[in-house]
Amino acid sequence: MTKIIAIANQKGGVGKTTTAINLATAMCSIGKKVLIIDLDPQSNATTGLGIASDKIKKNIYNLMVSEKYSSKYIYKTIIPTLDIIPATMDLAGAEVELVNIQDREKRLKKILNQINEYDNIMIDCPPALGLLTINGLVASDSVIIPLQCEFFALEGLSSLMQTIDSIKGSYNEHLEVQGVVLTMYDKRNLLSSLVEKDVREHLGNKVYSTIIPRNVRISEAPSHGKPVLIYDVGCTGSKAYIELAKEVIKQQNGE
Amino acid sequence: MTKIIAIANQKGGVGKTTTAINLATAMCSIGKKVLIIDLDPQSNATTGLGIASDKIKKNIYNLMVSEKYSSKYIYKTIIPTLDIIPATMDLAGAEVELVNIQDREKRLKKILNQINEYDNIMIDCPPALGLLTINGLVASDSVIIPLQCEFFALEGLSSLMQTIDSIKGSYNEHLEVQGVVLTMYDKRNLLSSLVEKDVREHLGNKVYSTIIPRNVRISEAPSHGKPVLIYDVGCTGSKAYIELAKEVIKQQNGE
Ligand SMILES: Nc1ncnc2c1ncn2[C@@H]1O[C@H](COP(=O)(O)OP(=O)(O)OP(=O)(O)O)[C@@H](O)[C@H]1O
Ligand SMILES: Nc1ncnc2c1ncn2[C@@H]1O[C@H](COP(=O)(O)OP(=O)(O)OP(=O)(O)O)[C@@H](O)[C@H]1O
Ligand SMILES: [Mg+2]
Ligand SMILES: [Mg+2]
Numbered sequence: 001m002t003k004i005i006a007i008a009n010q011k012g013g014v015g016k017t018t019t020a021i022n023l024a025t026a027m028c029s030i031g032k033k034v035l036i037i038d039l040d041p042q043s044n045a046t047t048g049l050g051i052a053s054d055k056i057k058k059n060i061y062n063l064m065v066s067e068k069y070s071s072k073y074i075y076k077t078i079i080p081t082l083d084i085i086p087a088t089m090d091l092a093g094a095e096v097e098l099v100n101i102q103d104r105e106k107r108l109k110k111i112l113n114q115i116n117e118y119d120n121i122m123i124d125c126p127p128a129l130g131l132l133t134i135n136g137l138v139a140s141d142s143v144i145i146p147l148q149c150e151f152f153a154l155e156g157l158s159s160l161m162q163t164i165d166s167i168k169g170s171y172n173e174h175l176e177v178q179g180v181v182l183t184m185y186d187k188r189n190l191l192s193s194l195v196e197k198d199v200r201e202h203l204g205n206k207v208y209s210t211i212i213p214r215n216v217r218i219s220e221a222p223s224h225g226k227p228v229l230i231y232d233v234g235c236t237g238s239k240a241y242i243e244l245a246k247e248v249i250k251q252q253n254g255e
Numbered sequence: 256m257t258k259i260i261a262i263a264n265q266k267g268g269v270g271k272t273t274t275a276i277n278l279a280t281a282m283c284s285i286g287k288k289v290l291i292i293d294l295d296p297q298s299n300a301t302t303g304l305g306i307a308s309d310k311i312k313k314n315i316y317n318l319m320v321s322e323k324y325s326s327k328y329i330y331k332t333i334i335p336t337l338d339i340i341p342a343t344m345d346l347a348g349a350e351v352e353l354v355n356i357q358d359r360e361k362r363l364k365k366i367l368n369q370i371n372e373y374d375n376i377m378i379d380c381p382p383a384l385g386l387l388t389i390n391g392l393v394a395s396d397s398v399i400i401p402l403q404c405e406f407f408a409l410e411g412l413s414s415l416m417q418t419i420d421s422i423k424g425s426y427n428e429h430l431e432v433q434g435v436v437l438t439m440y441d442k443r444n445l446l447s448s449l450v451e452k453d454v455r456e457h458l459g460n461k462v463y464s465t466i467i468p469r470n471v472r473i474s475e476a477p478s479h480g481k482p483v484l485i486y487d488v489g490c491t492g493s494k495a496y497i498e499l500a501k502e503v504i505k506q507q508n509g510e
Contacts, residue, residue: 011297012382013268017407041384042266042414044407089414095385099354127267127382129296129347151478152272152299159297159344189471191478216444223406223446 003252004112004121005178006140010163011156012127014148015183017044018218020124022237023144025227026245028081032119035074038087039108039136040126041094046086049077050225053088061090064098064107064135069114078230083118091132098131105131105171109139120252129163137164138171142178144248146212147199149185149192154199178251180207181244184214210243258507259367259376260433261395265418266411267382269403270438272299273473275379277492278399280482281500283336287374290329293342294363294391295381296349301341304332305480308343316345319353319362319390324369333485338373346387353386360386360426364394375507384418392419393426397433399503401467402454404440404447409454433506435462436499439469465498 007020017040024034037060038045043053058073063085074083098104112121123136137143143164147153161177168175180203185192200207212218215237221228229238262275272295279289292315293300298308313328318340329338353359367376378391392398398419402408416432423430435458440447455462467473470492476483484493 011267013266013403042407042411044410047410048407092384092414095350095383096354099351128350128385130350130383130385148268150474152297152303155299155302156297159347189474191471191475216446219405219444220446 002116002118002121003142004123004140006123006125006136006143007146008125008133008136008143008160009145009147009153009156010127010129010133010160011148011153014153015146015212016127017048017124019144019146019181019183019212020045020122021048021227022218022229022241023244023248024082024120024122025079025229026241027120027249028079029229029242030245030249032249033081033117034083035115035118035121036082036084037108037112037121037123038084039091039123039132040087041089041092042126043087043089043091044222045124046084047225048222049084049227051075051077051084051086056086056088059088059090060085061088061094063111064094067107067110069111078226095130095132105134105138108135112139129160134167137167137175140172141174142176144178145180146183147180147195148183149189149195151191154195177206178248181210181212182207183212185211186214208244208247210240210247212240212244213237257371257373257376258397259378259395261378261380261391261398262401263380263388263391263398264400264402264408264411264415265382265384265388266403266408269408270401270467271382272303272379274399274401274436274438274467275300275377276303276482277473277484277496278500278503279337279375279377280334280484281496282375282504283334284484284497285500285504287504288336288372289338290370290373290376291337291339292363292367292376292378293339294346294378294387295342296344296347297381298342298344298346299477300379301339302480303477304339304482306330306332306339306341311341311343314343314345315340316343316349318366319349322362322365324366333481350385350387360389360393363390367394384414389422392422392430395427396429397431399433400435401438402435402450403438404444404450406446409450432461433503436465436467437462438467440466441469463499463502465495465502467495467499468492
């Protein structure tokens with residue numbers, strides 16, 4: 001039974017793409033077979049995994065419009081058990097084009113129901129609560145929320161939780177928050193520990209004990225088209241994502 | 256003659272809101288009268304200037320829908336010559352609601368044409384190239400692009416430039432890129448200087464010589480509802496924004 005996880009947060013630059021790429025890679029290193037869906041017109045997950053946009057003939061936009069899934073949409077990555085359905089700039093038009101289409105919130109769900117060769121499907125959402133992110137949440141079993149340890153990021157958490165609740169109430173009653181992961185944590189910065197304390201008080205064990213530190217190797221890796229686990233497996237960033245993967249898999253097994 | 260500037264970049268978390276708030280404040284400290292338009296449903300510019308969302312009766316969403324401007328939409332901030340038209344979560348619905356409305360790209364332009372008591376109007380755009388950002392670009396004389404010194408941020412620059420060109424070609428022939436400002440620059444991080452070198456090579460004098468350093472005081476200031484220039488005027492972040500304001504004003508005077 002494929003478990004579908006949305007990586008979502010409407011606040012920009014909090015580590016959604018970085019978490020999708022590196023958590024997926026870490027789960028593959030522990031034996032899972034994972035498919036990433038790049039649902040962001042910026043296509044950062046696609047280029048962060050080394051797939052050049054000029055090589056892409058079939059992408060998630062064509063699929064959302066045609067709804068006819070075929071394995072031609074699946075692209076291999078440098079990790080044997082990690083595949084991706086890539087995005088291109090075409091996707092930018094989807095927000096407007098989907099508005100007047102029947103079942104506009106369920107297009108992605110209908111597609112992902114046809115794919116079952118993976119342990120997990122991970123959806124990298126864009127920084128907005130528009131129709132693309134809504135499609136991602138409607139198609140998912142659960143949501144992992146990357147939360148940057150900064151004031152503006154913390155502010156946006158409650159409206160994200162409200163959106164998740166309203167999707168649960170209307171289109172996807174099974175949708176759960178699988179967990180919140182603190183990202184870009186800087187030990188030298190008081191703000192990081194204040195945000196951590198605040199979030200653990202309000203959300204308790206919904207917050208993963210693993211924290212992703214701010215680590216320059218993480219931000220260098222995408223320019224080499226590689227996950228940080230391949231670029232520098234010994235760095236603190238890689239170790240943190242491996243720990244996070246262990247926590248996520250333990251959760252999934254315990255369910 | 257009010258000059259309208261959009262602060263735009265579809266990449267998330269690159270410093271759009273931080274630049275809108277602090278550049279505007281710095282320009283006020285040099286004698287300008289500035290109005291900020293918060294065009295992001297996250298309303299970070301509104302809370303970053305200390306305006307609580309429960310105090311807001313009239314916001315930019317009501318204005319985009321009704322198009323009847325009145326000074327009731329203008330909210331004062333702690334800086335005497337800096338005002339704001341705030342945003343609330345209502346704005347999240349605008350992307351979908353605007354799609355089937357006449358002149359959907361020009362709603363904001365029609366509103367801002369009715370306001371002329373300011374030297375500058377600065378529009379804080381959301382992290383997307385959807386109808387809200389398009390309204391911001393159509394309404395503006397020029398665009399300032401905050402660019403985080405990271406790989407993913409650099410990648411997105413070309414599609415932003417393409418979008419600006421297509422707006423210039425269809426709805427707003429005067430639209431110019433006023434400048435690109437490098438943000439969150441970290442001297443210890445090789446990536447920052449690589450991005451700087453790359454951008455200056457490609458864009459030449461479109462890139463401001465002032466660089467905004469990564470500075471923890473900048474990220475602490477919004478939790479106090481203040482611009483960094485008020486929170487800690489002597490820090491490197493404040494000094495950088497004052498330098499940037501001088502460059503921007505020199506540009507405007509030279510035009
Ligand atoms: N733990 C980390 N340490 C250092 N840099 C990081 C870390 N996590 C992410 N980054 C960098 O921060 C930037 C933002 O991260 P990322 O692009 O993954 O966020 P996002 O939420 O996907 O952004 P968007 O909202 O634009 O989709 C990127 O340049 C990334 O390389
Ligand atoms: N120069 C800087 N030094 C340190 N922190 C910064 C700097 N500029 C911005 N920040 C912090 O980085 C985060 C992202 O900045 P900001 O929210 O302004 O970006 P944005 O582009 O407006 O994001 P969004 O795409 O979500 O609208 C914020 O928490 C902000 O406080
Ligand atoms: Mg992303
Ligand atoms: Mg912002």
